[in-house]
Amino acid sequence: MEVTRPLAPAVEPNETSDLLTHLATGAEAVDRASDWPATSWLALQSAGVLGWPVAKEFGGAGHSAVELLRGAESLASACLTMAFVLSQRDAAVRRLLAGPDRLKLRYLPRLARGEVFLTVGLSQLTTSRQHGGPALLATPTASGFRLDGDIPWVTGADQAEAIIIGATLQDGLQLLAVLPTDRPGVTVGEPLELMALYGSRTSAVRCDGVDLDADLVLAGPADHVLGKAGGGGLETSALALGLAGAAIDYLHREAERRADLRDIATRFEAARRRARERLHELAVMPTATDAIHATRVGCTRLALQATQAALVIAKGAGFVVPHPVQRWVRQALFFLVWSCPRPVSADLLEHLALSDLSS
Numbered sequence: 136m137e138v139t140r141p142l143a144p145a146v147e148p149n150e151t152s153d154l155l156t157h158l159a160t161g162a163e164a165v166d167r168a169s170d171w172p173a174t175s176w177l178a179l180q181s182a183g184v185l186g187w188p189v190a191k192e193f194g195g196a197g198h199s200a201v202e203l204l205r206g207a208e209s210l211a212s213a214c215l216t217m218a219f220v221l222s223q224r225d226a227a228v229r230r231l232l233a234g235p236d237r238l239k240l241r242y243l244p245r246l247a248r249g250e251v252f253l254t255v256g257l258s259q260l261t262t263s264r265q266h267g268g269p270a271l272l273a274t275p276t277a278s279g280f281r282l283d284g285d286i287p288w289v290t291g292a293d294q295a296e297a298i299i300i301g302a303t304l305q306d307g308l309q310l311l312a313v314l315p316t317d318r319p320g321v322t323v324g325e326p327l328e329l330m331a332l333y334g335s336r337t338s339a340v341r342c343d344g345v346d347l348d349a350d351l352v353l354a355g356p357a358d359h360v361l362g363k364a365g366g367g368g369l370e371t372s373a374l375a376l377g378l379a380g381a382a383i384d385y386l387h388r389e390a391e392r393r394a395d396l397r398d399i400a401t402r403f404e405a406a407r408r409r410a411r412e413r414l415h416e417l418a419v420m421p422t423a424t425d426a427i428h429a430t431r432v433g434c435t436r437l438a439l440q441a442t443q444a445a446l447v448i449a450k451g452a453g454f455v456v457p458h459p460v461q462r463w464v465r466q467a468l469f470f471l472v473w474s475c476p477r478p479v480s481a482d483l484l485e486h487l488a489l490s491d492l493s494s
């Protein structure tokens with residue numbers, strides 16, 4: 136992918152800026168159209184956002200975990216589609232940062248400058264296809280591994296020079312590796328027709344006898360190579376919180392001229408503050424998986440409830456395209472399926488099972 140170096144000075148993750156206005160203006164189009172959102176991506180690059188998670192020694196800004204969560208929340212409230220695409224690229228950055236030096240050097244400087252796009256296809260190890268055999272099988276060979284099977288979900292796959300993939304060996308151990316998309320045997324499917332976030336160009340990727348050199352392995356083979364949490368991390372919660380925030384900001388604006396809405400807006404604001412504080416606390420302390428998952432459930436419920444409250448207030452007008460409320464309501468449903476490990480799904484189902492209405 137041909138891209139140019141950043142031209143504008145970097146914005147801080149917590150800074151409101153022209154970038155957010157730019158992203159918000161394009162948000163409906165990138166949610167609904169399958170075209171790669173090149174203009175919005177270039178805006179992220181120009182504002183220096185692509186360097187945020189990359190360590191300084193590789194040319195990035197090396198922002199802290201809390202700064203990154205704050206930045207992700209702001210971006211998601213402006214345009215969830217772009218914040219989501221960025222989150223998948225940033226997940227690739229995190230995996231590279233934990234990998235061997237040769238792969239860091241090969242990719243991270245170019246990622247920081249926005250000269251290359253990488254993404255992840257990891258859910259087959261955690262939240263997708265867990266009820267059958269391995270979706271993507273890795274078989275040891277003399278030079279590394281052979282890959283066969285499916286990577287069911289890869290955002291921006293057809294834009295990616297390489298995908299950080301997870302594969303399972305016959306004995307159940309797992310590995311993480313960099314899979315260049317031009318390897319013989321790699322087939323990137325057409326973008327899936329999504330109910331929201333369509334511009335993320337999410338596809339399935341097929342591997343048929345793909346040779347993977349040993350020097351492309353990032354981690355493993357090992358048991359639970361991604362750790363025990365298996366998805367639903369703080370980054371996903373930050374995006375849910377950002378989307379909730381877009382709806383809560385709308386409630387505040389409406390409450391300025393409709394006094395009867397002030398109490399509702401105040402209650403949602405308090406919930407947003409509590410969720411944000413919890414998220415930032417978890418980012419700086421060694422944390423049990425349960426707490427991470429509980430936060431994800433809380434942020435998902437807040438996104439669903441705040442966007443639906445916004446729809447109640449926007450009424451029929453909010454149901455009509457391009458009113459932003461209809462987009463936020465559709466996008467909130469994404470958090471019911473994206474990166475939801477079993478405890479998160481179980482808890483969400485428990486809340487959805489109308490426990491308070493059944494007695």
Ligand SMILES: Cc1cc2nc3c(=O)[nH]c(=O)nc-3n(C[C@H](O)[C@H](O)[C@H](O)COP(=O)(O)OP(=O)(O)OC[C@H]3O[C@@H](n4cnc5c(N)ncnc54)[C@H](O)[C@@H]3O)c2cc1C
Nearest residue numbers: 223255256257258262263264266288289290337472473474
């Ligand atoms: C828009 C979008 C973008 C995404 N992008 C990425 C990405 O870039 N990278 C990435 O790694 N992941 C990505 N994901 C994957 C995501 O994190 C989840 O893993 C995914 O949504 C899980 O859905 P699934 O249909 O694959 O789940 P599955 O569990 O495979 O379910 C598939 C079907 O099987 C059925 N089923 C499930 N469990 C059972 C069971 N026990 N017995 C019988 N039937 C069962 C379900 O009812 C379902 O219809 C993306 C997902 C979405 C929706």
